[in-house]
Amino acid sequence: MTSPTDASENLVHAVLAAQVAELRNRVDSGAMVELLWRTSDVLAELSGLVAELAGRCHHSNAELHSKCNAAVEAEIDLRQSLESLAFEQAQRNDFICQTVDCVVTALERLAAADVRESPRLSPNDLAALYVSEDQRKVHHAVVRRFSLAGSSGCDGVESLGWERRGK
Amino acid sequence: MPAILVLDDSPTMVMSLSRVLKNAGYEVETAANGKEGMTKLAGGLKPSVILTDLNMPLMDGVAFIKEARKSPATRFTPIIVLTTESSGPKRDEARAAGASAWLTKPTQPDELLSTLKQLLPK
Numbered sequence: 001m002t003s004p005t006d007a008s009e010n011l012v013h014a015v016l017a018a019q020v021a022e023l024r025n026r027v028d029s030g031a032m033v034e035l036l037w038r039t040s041d042v043l044a045e046l047s048g049l050v051a052e053l054a055g056r057c058h059h060s061n062a063e064l065h066s067k068c069n070a071a072v073e074a075e076i077d078l079r080q081s082l083e084s085l086a087f088e089q090a091q092r093n094d095f096i097c098q099t100v101d102c103v104v105t106a107l108e109r110l111a112a113a114d115v116r117e118s119p120r121l122s123p124n125d126l127a128a129l130y131v132s133e134d135q136r137k138v139h140h141a142v143v144r145r146f147s148l149a150g151s152s153g154c155d156g157v158e159s160l161g162w163e164r165r166g167k
Numbered sequence: 168m169p170a171i172l173v174l175d176d177s178p179t180m181v182m183s184l185s186r187v188l189k190n191a192g193y194e195v196e197t198a199a200n201g202k203e204g205m206t207k208l209a210g211g212l213k214p215s216v217i218l219t220d221l222n223m224p225l226m227d228g229v230a231f232i233k234e235a236r237k238s239p240a241t242r243f244t245p246i247i248v249l250t251t252e253s254s255g256p257k258r259d260e261a262r263a264a265g266a267s268a269w270l271t272k273p274t275q276p277d278e279l280l281s282t283l284k285q286l287l288p289k
Contacts, residue, residue: 030177030178030179033179033182033183034179034182037182037183037186083186083187083190083276084275084276086183086186087183087186087187087275087276088273088275090177090179090180090182090183091180091183091272091273091274092272092273093177093179094175094177094179094180094251094272095251095272095273097177098222098251131221131222131250131251131252132251132252132253132254133252133253133254136254
């Protein structure tokens with residue numbers, strides 16, 4: 001049977017999981033990436049029209065012809081930059097979403113665990129959820145910090161709060 | 168025109184990869200995970216190169232590569248892994264499964280296209 005304290009902790013973890021999941025929706029910049037690609041499409045279409053105009057005014061209006069050509073060239077540079085930005089942003093977004101998903105999964109497991117039956121979530125269980133080396137670096141830095149604290153008389157890794165509860 | 172099969176569970180990534188590849192003149196087929204990718208291959212799709220993410224639901228990238236390597240149709244098809252992972256053990260696992268190349272996100276379009284070009288059958 002789950003004690004009131006355990007139930008309260010489970011609730012806290014469930015609330016935190018929901019809050020981080022909500023945060024994920026807010027940081028997801030997929031819509032922005034889509035907008036960048038659409039902007040690139042529209043620019044390409046407009047550039048095509050300007051190029052056609054340049055062709056038509058080649059003899060009748062030299063100044064307009066020159067301006068149109070300059071605009072087409074500027075558009076090519078701008079579109080390349082936009083597309084590189086969209087591609088990079090899509091990857092960064094993917095990285096952020098996967099990292100946040102990892103935290104949500106960990107919190108959901110903590111929320112669902114019956115602490116008397118099994119350890120809630122060991123550092124190794126947590127590490128198995130990681131999707132990048134950056135996460136592992138942070139993990140190792142925290143473990144090292146806890147180990148140092150432990151060697152100076154504090155709880156150390158025990159403070160992660162799972163070993164004491166395991167059978 | 169060479170066809171590329173792209174596997175990624177992020178719709179934003181699929182859209183962005185498709186755009187970059189189509190702009191470079193490739194035909195693109197997509198799948199949201201390894202299982203869907205295998206279904207497309209079983210349906211007769213013959214990509215020149217496969218580009219896959221690692222962390223996907225239902226069937227992840229490594230499991231997909233292992234499955235694809237079992238099929239005579241894709242035993243020698245170049246497979247590029249594009250992932251947030253940069254760790255040595257994960258790379259070794261993917262290489263052992265049969266991956267041909269590895270790119271860590273974020274990568275630039277030029278880097279992706281140059282890797283593709285190197286792996287495309289001559």
